Structure formats: structure tokens, C-alpha cells
Amino acid sequence: MASLGPSIDQLIEAFRCLPGVGPKSAQRMTFHLLERNRDGGDRLAQALQQALNKIQHCQRCRILTETELCPRCSDPSRNAEQLCIVELPSDVIAIEQATHYKGLYFVLSGHLSPLDGIGPEALGIPQLIDLFAEGKIKEIILATNPTVEGEATAHYISQLAQSKNIHTTRLAHGIPLGGELEYVDSGTLSHAFSGRESI
Amino acid sequence: MNIKLCPAFILHQRPYRENSLLLDIFSEQFGRISLVAKGSKQNKRGQSGLLQLYQPLLLSWYGQKELCTLTACEADGPRFILKAESALCGLYLNELLVRFLPITEIDSSRLFNNYKQALDALQSANHNEIILRLFEKYLLNYLGYALVLDHEVETGQLIDDQQRYYYQPDSGLYRWRQGLSLPSISGRSLQHLIDEQGFDKTSLNEIKHVMRTVINFYLGGKELQSRQLFGQLQQYSAK
Numbered sequence: 001m002a003s004l005g006p007s008i009d010q011l012i013e014a015f016r017c018l019p020g021v022g023p024k025s026a027q028r029m030t031f032h033l034l035e036r037n038r039d040g041g042d043r044l045a046q047a048l049q050q051a052l053n054k055i056q057h058c059q060r061c062r063i064l065t066e067t068e069l070c071p072r073c074s075d076p077s078r079n080a081e082q083l084c085i086v087e088l089p090s091d092v093i094a095i096e097q098a099t100h101y102k103g104l105y106f107v108l109s110g111h112l113s114p115l116d117g118i119g120p121e122a123l124g125i126p127q128l129i130d131l132f133a134e135g136k137i138k139e140i141i142l143a144t145n146p147t148v149e150g151e152a153t154a155h156y157i158s159q160l161a162q163s164k165n166i167h168t169t170r171l172a173h174g175i176p177l178g179g180e181l182e183y184v185d186s187g188t189l190s191h192a193f194s195g196r197e198s199i
Numbered sequence: 200m201n202i203k204l205c206p207a208f209i210l211h212q213r214p215y216r217e218n219s220l221l222l223d224i225f226s227e228q229f230g231r232i233s234l235v236a237k238g239s240k241q242n243k244r245g246q247s248g249l250l251q252l253y254q255p256l257l258l259s260w261y262g263q264k265e266l267c268t269l270t271a272c273e274a275d276g277p278r279f280i281l282k283a284e285s286a287l288c289g290l291y292l293n294e295l296l297v298r299f300l301p302i303t304e305i306d307s308s309r310l311f312n313n314y315k316q317a318l319d320a321l322q323s324a325n326h327n328e329i330i331l332r333l334f335e336k337y338l339l340n341y342l343g344y345a346l347v348l349d350h351e352v353e354t355g356q357l358i359d360d361q362q363r364y365y366y367q368p369d370s371g372l373y374r375w376r377q378g379l380s381l382p383s384i385s386g387r388s389l390q391h392l393i394d395e396q397g398f399d400k401t402s403l404n405e406i407k408h409v410m411r412t413v414i415n416f417y418l419g420g421k422e423l424q425s426r427q428l429f430g431q432l433q434q435y436s437a438k
Contacts, residue, residue: 020216114290114425115211148252152286185248
């Protein structure tokens with residue numbers, strides 16, 4: 001590609017750090033900002049700078065937040081005896097929107113995956129052990145994804161919790177609302193069948 | 200190349216773009232292959248529920264180069280349910296395959312069956328260590344690095360139950376001498392590994408260290424992540 005000067009090249013290169021953005025898209029974004037929307041570019045630059053300066057991980061649950069403790073962890077009305085352990089920050093938002101859960105969270109930021117080099121330390125297990133040791137938590141709810149790696153992670157954490165005598169529960173597996181049995185995959189169906197409830 | 204419904208397992212998957220997946224698969228007739236499964240994360244037919252580790256699959260794909268495109272997938276029997284420690288052992292097997300198998304088209308039906316049997320055995324979760332050691336042996340055989348265990352390489356003498364030996368990767372079995380850094384193994388343990396039966400705690404431990412030396416040698420010094428993971432997990436469980 002013909003160069004238009006170091007600043008433009010640098011900006012194009014910088015846009016490429018975004019997921020799914022290749023050289024062509026980066027070039028399109030750069031030209032759009034410089035030619036058509038300099039105000040937008042200014043706002044983007046400021047918002048990005050501000051976010052990078054202010055936002056950090058919550059010291060307790062590891063979700064992204066502007067303060068030392070996130071709004072949920074610092075809310076005294078929430079039940080500190082329950083801890084819901086999830087893989088991603090987006091899972092916290094999904095659970096908050098869908099349920100009436102009023103306990104606290106812990107975000108692992110992934111699952112155990114040797115091939116990706118993700119071990120207990122990357123998942124904040126030492127921090128989780130410290131939380132268990134505080135003795136306030138009575139129940140942990142394992143809400144890792146129902147994949148093989150998610151299950152392995154859940155199993156590992158449940159063993160840690162049981163050694164501290166903390167009651168451990170796991171999200172149920174089942175058929176989605178409005179689903180049709182015929183189209184549900186066999187794994188889900190067999191889980192749902194073995195975990196049936198009396199009504 | 201257009202493949203229709205070939206038996207395969209997924210070794211590793213990672214997200215790709217918005218809702219696609221990159222799969223590392225191990226297929227019966229074509230060895231290890233990388234596939235992209237487009238739109239699989241939000242598939243209405245529940246495909247992502249099927250694209251899981253340890254699930255016997257029938258996969259169809261097309262493509263010429265290193266990365267092919269998945270076109271269809273079906274279950275080829277129920278999933279092997281590996282729980283607790285077995286799940287981690289399964290991840291170890293997968294890492295071995297990903298690290299050792301090149302992405303080329305080769306018929307791998309024998310190793311494929313070994314893998315399937317290993318998963319089946321891990322499912323019932325007894326003697327996990329034996330399952331792992333035997334799979335390591337089969338894998339080395341398959342790769343052409345088969346261990347010569349029944350005689351000394353220098354003298355050609357058959358092994359003796361009472362003697363101690365060491366295994367020099369790429370060369371063979373030697374009589375053990377004081378002051379060597381390589382792990383030693385008794386003739387008795389070697390016989391267990393040859394017969395694939397009769398294992399006990401001592402022989403398993405000796406075989407483990409020999410296998411580890413050989414595998415590390417062929418990996419060129421890069422440590423296996425799942426082995427480190429085992430270590431870290433035990434370390435935290437002990438706290």
C-alpha cells in the first residue's frame with residue numbers, strides 16, 4: 001500500500017488491534033474519521049483515553065469497574081453469603097438481566113484450557129481461595145459454560161469449595177423455552193432427562 | 200477436496216469472529232485438520248451443542264489448503280462423559296495430539312481407535328495413569344518413534360527383570376550407571392510396558408518418568424501446558 005505519511009499509517013495500524021478488523025477495514029475507518037467525522041474522532045480519542053485511565057478490575061469480583069469495588073460488590077443490600085462464579089463479564093450482565101439473583105459474583109475471565117495456556121492463576125483462583133478463607137460465603141453457584149472445559153473448571157472449583165465446607169451448586173441443564181424436543185441436541189436432551197423434576 | 204461424513208473428534212476449539220469457531224479436529228482417515236465452523240456459535244439447529252470435545256462426530260468439509268470449511272456435522276454415538284480428573288486427562292491427550300500430529304492428510308485409523316478406546320476407558324475412570332501411558336506409547340509408535348524396550352542397544356542383550364536401565368531418546372536402552380541424570384527403570388517395569396499389563400505403583404512411576412523424558416525430547420524442550428496445569432491444580436488443592 002502506498003504510504004500517506006507516518007501518522008496515517010500509524011492510525012491504520014492502531015485500528016487493526018480491534019477484533020475482526022483487517023487492513024482494508026482499518027483504512028476505511030481511518031479515512032472516514034479524518035475526512036468526514038473529525039468530531040467523532042475527537043470524542044473517540046477522549047473516551048478511549050478516559051476509559052483506559054479510569055477503568056480497572058474490581059478487587060473482589062474482577063469485573064471491569066471505575067471504582068476500587070464495583071457497584072455490586074459495594075452494595076450492602078446484596079447477599080454476601082452467595083457467590084456466583086462466571087466465565088465472562090458479559091455473563092454477569094446476562095444473569096443480572098434475566099434473574100432475581102441478589103448475591104455477589106466472581107469473574108474468572110475464561111476457563112481452564114491447557115492448549116491456550118490458561119491455568120488456575122490466569123483465572124484468579126488464588127484470589128478466589130482468599131475469598132473462601134474469609135468465611136462469609138455459604139454457597140457458591142457455578143455458572144461456567146456447559147462445555148467440557150467449563151465443566152472441568154467447575155469441578156476443580158467445587159473441590160476447592162468443598163474442602164472449606166461451602167455448599168456448591170451448579171446451574172441446571174435443560175431444554176430452552178419454546179424449544180422442540182425433536183431439534184434439541186442429544187447431549188442436552190439426555191441431561192434434561194436425567195435431571196427431571198417432580199411437579 | 201470435498202469430504203463427506205468422516206468420523207472425527209474435536210481436539211480444541213476457539214472462537215473466531217462474531218459467532219464462528221476454529222476447530223482443531225482429529226479425523227479417522229485424514230489425521231489432524233483445522234476447520235472453520237461458520238456461524239456455529241448461534242446455530243438454530245443446536246450445532247454448537249454437538250461441537251464439543253470427546254463427542255464422536257461425523258464431519259463433512261471442503262477446502263484445499265490448511266484451513267478447510269465445515270459443511271455438516273452429525274453425532275456418531277453418545278458423548279464420552281469425562282468427569283473430574285478424567286476430564287483433565289482427556290485435555291492432556293488432546294494436547295499431545297495437537298502438539299505431535301502435523302496437519303497433513305494421512306490415514307490415522309489405528310491411532311484414532313487408540314484415542315477412542317482411551318476416552319472410553321477414561322470414562323469409567325479407573326487406572327487413568329495406565330491409560331495415559333499406553334496412549335503415549337501408541338502415539339510414539341504411530342509417529343515412527345517407537346520405543347525399543349526388549350533389549351539393550353549396545354550389546355543386544357535381552358532385558359533382565361532384576362537390572363536397571365535408562366532410555367536415551369533417539370537411541371535406545373542402556374544399562375544404568377551411577378551418576379546419570381536420566382531416570383532409571385527396572386527390567387520388570389519395562390516388561391510391564393511391553394506386555395501392557397501387570398502394572399503396579401512402582402512400575403507406573405518409573406514408566407511415567409521415562410515417557411516424560413522421551414516426549415520432552417521430541418517436543419524440543421517446550422513444556423506441555425496440561426502437565427503444568429496438573430501441578431498447579433495440586434498445589435492449590437493442597438492449600
